[in-house]
Amino acid sequence: MTDHPAGMARRTDPRTFAVKAATMLTQLVVPVAIGAVTIFDKGDFGDVAAFYLPLVLLVIAANFAVAYLRWSRLTYEVRESDIRVESGLLSRTARAIPYERIQDVSLEQKFLPRLFGLTEVKFETGAGGGDDLKLAYLSEDEGERLRKVVRYRRDGGVEPDGQAGAADHDEEAAEVLFAMTPGRVLKFGLFEFSLAVVAVIGGAAQQLDFLLPFDLWDLDAWQERIAGPGRWLAGLGVAAQIIGAAVALVFLAVLGLATGLVRTALREWNFRLERGEKGLRRRRGLITRTDVVMPLHRVQALRLGTGFVRRLFGWHSLKVVSLASDSGSANHDAAPFAQMDEIAPIVATTGFALPDSGLPWGRRSARASFDAAMMELALFTMAAVPAYVFSPYPLIALLPLAAGLVAAIRQYYLYRVDRHALGAQFLYSRHGWLSPKTTIGSRIRLQSVEIRQGPLARRRGYAALHLGLAGGTFEIAAMDVADARRWRAEILESIAGTDFSRLVGPVGDPEVSGP
Numbered sequence: 417m418t419d420h421p422a423g424m425a426r427r428t429d430p431r432t433f434a435v436k437a438a439t440m441l442t443q444l445v446v447p448v449a450i451g452a453v454t455i456f457d458k459g460d461f462g463d464v465a466a467f468y469l470p471l472v473l474l475v476i477a478a479n480f481a482v483a484y485l486r487w488s489r490l491t492y493e494v495r496e497s498d499i500r501v502e503s504g505l506l507s508r509t510a511r512a513i514p515y516e517r518i519q520d521v522s523l524e525q526k527f528l529p530r531l532f533g534l535t536e537v538k539f540e541t542g543a544g545g546g547d548d549l550k551l552a553y554l555s556e557d558e559g560e561r562l563r564k565v566v567r568y569r570r571d572g573g574v575e576p577d578g579q580a581g582a583a584d585h586d587e588e589a590a591e592v593l594f595a596m597t598p599g600r601v602l603k604f605g606l607f608e609f610s611l612a613v614v615a616v617i618g619g620a621a622q623q624l625d626f627l628l629p630f631d632l633w634d635l636d637a638w639q640e641r642i643a644g645p646g647r648w649l650a651g652l653g654v655a656a657q658i659i660g661a662a663v664a665l666v667f668l669a670v671l672g673l674a675t676g677l678v679r680t681a682l683r684e685w686n687f688r689l690e691r692g693e694k695g696l697r698r699r700r701g702l703i704t705r706t707d708v709v710m711p712l713h714r715v716q717a718l719r720l721g722t723g724f725v726r727r728l729f730g731w732h733s734l735k736v737v738s739l740a741s742d743s744g745s746a747n748h749d750a751a752p753f754a755q756m757d758e759i760a761p762i763v764a765t766t767g768f769a770l771p772d773s774g775l776p777w778g779r780r781s782a783r784a785s786f787d788a789a790m791m792e793l794a795l796f797t798m799a800a801v802p803a804y805v806f807s808p809y810p811l812i813a814l815l816p817l818a819a820g821l822v823a824a825i826r827q828y829y830l831y832r833v834d835r836h837a838l839g840a841q842f843l844y845s846r847h848g849w850l851s852p853k854t855t856i857g858s859r860i861r862l863q864s865v866e867i868r869q870g871p872l873a874r875r876r877g878y879a880a881l882h883l884g885l886a887g888g889t890f891e892i893a894a895m896d897v898a899d900a901r902r903w904r905a906e907i908l909e910s911i912a913g914t915d916f917s918r919l920v921g922p923v924g925d926p927e928v929s930g931p
Contacts, residue, residue, distance in 0.1 A: 424493065425491040425492070425493045425502075426491060426492060426493075427487065427488065427490065427491055427492075428487065428490060428492070428551060428552065428553055428554055429534055429553055429554050429555050429558070430487070431532045431533075431534060431553070432487050432534065432552065432553045433480075433483040433484045433486070433487035433488075434483075434532070435528055435529050435532055435534060435553060436483040436486070436487070436552075437479050437480045437483035437484075438528060439528065440479045440482075440483060441476065441479060482505075485505055486503070486505065489502075489503060489504060489505055489508075490502070490503040491503075492551060494562065494565060494566075495512075496569075497514055497515065498512045498513055498514045498515060499512070499513055499515070499518075499539065499549070499566065500512040501549060501551065511549060513539060513541060513549055515566060515569045515570035516570060517541050518539050518540065518541060518566060518570055519540045519541060519711075519714065520540050520567075520708075520709055520710075520711060520714075521537060521538065521539055521540070521562070521563040521566050521567065521709075522537075522538045522540060522706070522707060522708045522709065523535045523536070523537060523538075523559050523560070523563065523706070523707040523708075524536045524538065524704065524705070524706045524707070525556075525701075525704065525705040525706070525707075526703070526704045527703040527704060529552075529553050530703075530704075530705060532553075533555060533556055534553035534554065534555060534556070535553060535554060535555070535556050535559040535707075536550060536551070536552040536553055536554075536559075537550065537551040537552075537554055537559045537562055537563065538550050539551075539566065567694060590690035590691060590692045590697065591690060591691040592688065592689070592690050593689045593690060593691050593696070593761060593762050593765060594687075594688075594689040594750070594751045594754060594758055594762060595687060595688045595689070596684060596686075596687035596688075596752075596753065598685070600753065601680060601681055601684050601685055601687065601753075602677060602680075602681065603753070604680050604684060604731075604752065604753035605673075605676050605677035605678075605679070605680035605681060606673060606676065606677065607676070607723060607725060607726045607731065607753075608676035608677075608679060608680045609672045609673060609675075609676050610672055610675045610676045610679060611668065611671065611672050611675065612675050612679065681702055682701070682702050682703055682704075683700065683701065683702075684700055684701075684752060684753075685700065685701060685702035686699065686700060686701070686702070687699075687700040687752070688700070689750055689751065689762065691765055692709070694709055694711055695709055695710050695711040695712045695713075695714075695715075696709070696710040696712065696736065696748075696750065696762075696765070696766070697709045697710075698710070698748065698749070698750065700749075708748060710736055710738045710748050710750075711738075712765070712766060712767065714738050715736055715737070715738055715766050715767070715768075716737045716738060716857075716858070716861050716885055716886050716888060717737040717855060717856060717857045717858070717861070717885055717888060717890060718734065718735070718736060718737065718763060718766065718768050718855070718856040719734070719735040719737065719747065719853060719854070719855050719856075720732055720733070720734055720759070720853065720854040720855075720856070721733045721735070721851065721852075721853040721854075722851065722852060722853075723850075723851050724850040724851060726753075727852070730755050730756070731753055731754070731755065732751075732754060732755070732756060732759060733749070733751065733752050733753060733754070734749075734750045734751040734752075734754065734759045734762060734763070735747040735748060735749055735750060736748045736750045736766065737885065737888040747888065750762055763856075768842060768856050768858070769839075769841070769842055769856075770856070771837065771839075771844050771854070771856075775837040775839055775844065776837055776838075777835040777836070777837045778835065778836050778837065778895070778896075778899060779831065779832075779834065779835065780830060780831050780834045780893070780894040780895070781876075781877075781878035781894045781895060781896050782831060783876045783877065783878055784873070784876070784878040784893075784894035785827045785828065785830060785831035785894065786827075787872060787876060788827045788894075789823070789824040789827035789828065790824075792820060792823035792824065792827070793820040793821070793823065793824050794820075795820070796816040796817060796819050796820025796823065797816070797817065797820060799816040800813040800814075800815075800816040800817050800820075801813070803815070803816060826849055829849055830847075830849060833846070833848075833849075833852065834846060834847050834848075834894075836892045836895065838859075838903055838906060838907075841858065841859060842856055842857060842858055842859065843856075843857050843858075843859060843883075843903075843907070844856055844857075845857075845890070845892050847893075855890055857883060857885065857890050859906075859907050859910040859911070860910050860911055860914045861885070861886075862883050862884055862885060862890075862907060862911065863884030863885065863886055864882075864883070864884030865881070865882075865883055865884070865903070865904045865907050865908060866881070866882040866883075866884070867879045867880075867881060867882075867897070867900050867901065867904060868880045868881075868882055869897070873897075877896065877897050877898075878894055878895060878896055878897055879895055879896075879897045879900045880892070880893045880894065880895070880900075881895055881900045881903060881904070883907075
């Protein structure tokens with residue numbers, strides 16, 4: 417692997433400008449298509465094409481020229497204390513981020529850069545948004561080398577050869593904690609039912625309706641088109657109409673399953689979670705390949721989840737709440753589709769613990785659940801009154817009343833199933849109706865503890881406990897106010913009695929998490 421002297425400015429990979437030029441060309445597809453339709457619609461191809469085709473070629477050449485200039489004007493330096501990036505054609509911009517501010521370095525390969533053997537390097541500062549720094553694109557070897565260099569300089573590491581920041585050695589053999597075979601990915605896709613294709617087609621039709629030979633949104637025209645087949649279908653009797661409706665539902669179901677399978681395969685293909693030197697390393701993706709490392713000492717909380725159907729088969733998901741971002745989110749998928757016996761080793765690796773049978777679980781406030789049920793029932797009842805008074809079909813008022821009854825039953829169900837518990841090191845919250853979720857937090861990783869009460873909650877004696885969590889949110893709703901105050905006192909006592917200068921490992925490590 418080629419080394420570079422410290423402080424020497426260098427450019428990204430020369431193939432970058434070709435990738436960016438090709439990406440810019442994709443943005444011209446719609447304008448070119450509109451121009452082509454216009455040419456053929458006018459019928460005078462020769463005169464229009466004589467002006468239009470050179471213009472298209474000029475725009476394409478300009479795209480390549482701009483892409484090349486942007487590539488040539490972007491440089492980066494790996495210096496002793498920071499990494500510096502300069503960019504810009506007319507106005508120059510220079511950014512320098514000290515190594516101690518970099519939470520982590522992740523690699524991402526989208527489809528087109530991946531064809532060229534390139535990767536995008538993201539320097540995550542934990543602030544999110546525009547404060548993060550990206551380098552697009554570097555070769556795969558250079559991206560991996562740069563990630564190692566930044567990590568070792570950030571942590572003050574020294575390589576075996578004695579050179580601080582050198583990163584040409586091979587990583588030690590990583591322990592595979594969880595992996596998904598193609599069969600597992602496809603099984604996961606069966607539970608990811610989605611009608612996203614229908615939404616995309618509808619959006620495209622709305623944007624490109626001028627290309628259609630009729631007005632897509634003209635209801636009268638649609639009634640005329642359906643009138644003939646409708647009379648034919650009505651003549652076949654009720655049984656044929658039911659069969660037609662069933663066929664339509666089956667088609668939507670097949671389309672939803674196919675969409676779920678494709679989306680899941682694109683995202684989760686070759687999913688692999690490893691325990692490496694710096695923490696958990698996750699790689700996944702078929703077209704866009706991502707490579708993210710989650711340092712263990714930056715893990716703030718865990719989230720366990722499941723679905724209404726998948727929980728019947730024992731399938732769950734595990735997300736890691738980390739200071740580093742993952743495609744704009746602080747929740748990293750550590751095991752998106754796994755059994756609990758596969759999730760348990762991952763939880764143990766992070767230093768957290770799954771809830772045990774001896775935890776003192778508490779319920780939601782009964783008063784809070786009753787108040788919420790009554791308010792929701794009252795709102796739906798208010799909606800039923802005008803429906804009964806003004807509708808020509810008074811029985812339609814039963815619909816909002818039925819919805820209000822379902823909402824009240826939901827609140828009762830939440831009262832029965834929602835739980836929260838405060839252990840010696842961790843706190844737990846179980847919440848959910850159809851898709852229950854469990855959040856596991858650390859008593860010493862919280863940033864703040866806040867009790868919130870509205871006017872009715874103050875009068876009725878319950879509150880919501882908001883726990884400040886770096887990289888995510890953690891709330892326990894509808895606690896008895898006495899329990900909320902006790903939790904706040906005990907959590908603040910744990911935080912005050914912790915020496916945070918020793919927190920350099922997993923949160924559950926007794927060597928670093930004790931007072």
